[in-house]
Amino acid sequence: MNGFEKRAQEIKERIIATTLEMLKTTGPKRIRIADISQAAGVSQVTIYNYFGSKEALIRDTVKMFAEKTFRDFEAYMNEKHSFKEKLAHILVLEKESYTQFPPSLFKELLSSDPELASYIDEQYKQHTIPLSLRIFQEGKDSGEISDEVSAENVLALMHIYMSQYETILEMAQQSGDMEKFFGGMVHMFFYGLCGKP
Template sequence: MNGFERRANQIKEKIKKTTLGMLQASDPKRIRIADISKLANVSQVTIYNYFGSKEALLREVIKDYLDKGTADFEAYMKAGHSLKEKIAYIIFLEKEAYRELPLGVIKELISEDHELTAYIEEQYKNKAIPLTIQMIKEGKESGEISEDVSIENVLVFIQLYMNQYETLLDMAQKSGDLDKFLEGMVHMFFYGVCGKG
């Protein structure tokens, strides 16, 4: 990579980092190229030259954000942790992701961008699901998951948690002790309401 390409990449990363910061604090519809330009200290023309439109910039920022999350998830899943540690990681990862970028922001962007929706579905199908299935198989082999419980059962149970995640986080925040609440949810995931058998 020559000096020009390196500088161009630095400018692009600066624009994307600025945009992500703005998404963390503002409704995507309120974000304007002029505001990004001012905060990133680059011209609006530069932003349009690199990204073409605000929508394309937002799409690339979300893709980068999700790619980083997927890479972190994949690395953790392959690092030799127990099943309980992996499930706790998934739940705490969601908590951290929610703090970094509210779920409502991603939902809003997905609802208006079919390309981003297709990208997320592809990542989920080709990366998240296979990693989760592998985790479940390893849990069954280690005896952490009962042989009476199918892979499909565990996938559905995880999906039920994830479908209600925004509600769970809201309840956790109202509880006054977010970490303790989520640790309780991990415990219930494994042992139900009666405790460990």
């Protein structure tokens, strides 16, 4: 990469980082290119030259956020951790993701951009599900998951958790001790209401 390409890449990354910060507090419809340009310290023309439109910029920003989140997730899952540690890490990542991107905002982004929704769905099918199944099998092989439990059971329970995560997150915040709350959720996931380790 020559000096010009490196500079161009740095500018693009700064624009995307600025857009990501704005998305955390402002809906995509209310974000203006003028605001991004001022906050990123670049001209509006530069943004249009790199991304073409506000919609394309937001799409690229969300894609990069999703890709980084998955890379970090995959890197942790490839390390030597127990199934319980991996599940706890998934819940922590979900908490962090939803703190940065509230579910309502993410739904708005996906419903207003079919191309982005298709991309996220494809990533989920091609990467998230196979990785989840691999983690499940590792948990089976290590004896951490009962023979009575199938991959479909674990995926169904995780789907229930994730589909209700906005409500769970609100309850965790209201509890006053989010770490303890999520610790209890992990315990319940593994041992049920009455079970013991």
